[in-house]
Amino acid sequence: MLELKHAAPAAEGEARPEAASGLWVPAATPFRANLAIDFDRYLAHCRKLLDEGAHGLAVLGTTSEANSLDLGERETVLERLVKAGVSPLQLLPGTGTPSIGDTVRLTRHAVALGVRGVLLLPPFYYKNVTDEGLYAYVAEVIRRVGDRRLALYLYNFPQMTTIRWSPVLVGLLTHDFPETVLGLKDSSGDVDYMETLLESYPGFAVFPSSESLLLRGMRKGAAGLISATANTNVAGIRALYDGWQDEDALDLHKKAAAIREAVAPYGWIPGVKAILAAREGTPDWARVRPPLDELSDLQKTDLLTAIEMAGG
């Protein structure tokens, strides 16, 4: 497998981007009443997140409801972001699907736009798949994309996929594709798993998915954070990221963690969207695509009270 990266076509003079680090926000996707993407609101939200301190946008992941978008919409989202002036180097889109073919299509499209990298879910239909099967899937995606600019971040979310990128498999992939497999977003919340990766593979860019784990992660060498609740608390989380070695780091941690924990009981996606709806005075923001459910009015009120109590 070591030959594959040499077999990839040259990148037409373009250098591979540096590995991502910092606070990358998985931007939520607003929908109109007919469930179409509300691009005006979406682009304004993304611009605001960057203005408020996000290093980049991890778009088209779980929080973005990417798997509820069709393939064409997923491509259009990236095109609209770039057209609106967002630097592709500030984009880390999700491109993983259960099928190699669809994943290659989305990945090629993203790489052609010049994105910083892509987040790769494992093929999430079949269960109890083996590390061998997952390795073969990733290797085939890399081979078919065939572009040295490809920077790949594994997306670990066993609660959704039932599949975990095992530390052994991560080691194999980084060994065989050292210039392509650059990092991992860990949405498992499993601290042992995160720390195993950080200790086993120094330089591999691990992103926890909760600001509650950011301080602990940074102390062990994490690259940064990709967190749903960053949609509503960029400033607080950015302060923690910048100040994790400062005297008041624990205070910043406690404040950010309290706000996050206030959202937890409501579900990250409907919860974050309900907060954005209330803040911007646009009830449409709270809409989600089926099979997710929008919060009820009572839940929205309770959530906003909880956020206020948490100091958010």
Place this chain on the structure above:
Amino acid sequence: MLELKHAAPAAEGEARPEAASGLWVPAATPFRANLAIDFDRYLAHCRKLLDEGAHGLAVLGTTSEANSLDLGERETVLERLVKAGVSPLQLLPGTGTPSIGDTVRLTRHAVALGVRGVLLLPPFYYKNVTDEGLYAYVAEVIRRVGDRRLALYLYNFPQMTTIRWSPVLVGLLTHDFPETVLGLKDSSGDVDYMETLLESYPGFAVFPSSESLLLRGMRKGAAGLISATANTNVAGIRALYDGWQDEDALDLHKKAAAIREAVAPYGWIPGVKAILAAREGTPDWARVRPPLDELSDLQKTDLLTAIEMAGG
């Protein structure tokens, strides 16, 4: 929601097909060394299944590795089948994806070809979704397909999706869309679930997914069977289906069940494909797409021995 079916455009003079019944085989999909679909082998296999007694083909489901095909391939498979002379009325393709948009695309395409119906997986990315969310998903798919010819069979496979079509939700959907939601394929293997549906909704077409449950199901009013192992034992299962009220039904049941149980430890998809490879003397048949794994040579030998011992 009751208005929706009236709002659908007229079917251009075509009558809605009768609900499916009998033995529908989820045809396995052979791949070439480059993982492309081997259409010659596939079409020959499908023709053979029909010649040997299958009432129809439940293509593009789990056994067919449909979720490992890209969207275009899924459309091409149907087009090639119809072009090869398979009656669309003998086709019950899977068209469910996590996204409403992609699902509508595949479903419209299948309905336009005149298929007997489609098998609908629930949107399988998000977990812990509610019946309300699933209802909204199905209603939106039906609304957007907007074709009275649409006949929809729910595909229940919680081991893969973690989502179950609850009996309450099934009742709501058949109540609100009585001319569209016609049946359910139950791959759960949960006898209580199957019997609850059969007792609660007479006339609703329930297909168990194992010949081991066929006799029990038929006695309670099941519509037929959709079973992976029918790829390798059409004749034996068809005999059981035809003879379930005969004196020797239990013998036919035992024989078919024994052959099925011999495959179980090897995984239905790699197992069925390995049997086809051995029977046809074409090792290529055993190939699967990642993330699945082809059986090892030792497993193949053991499986063939087990099948022989079971009388298959």
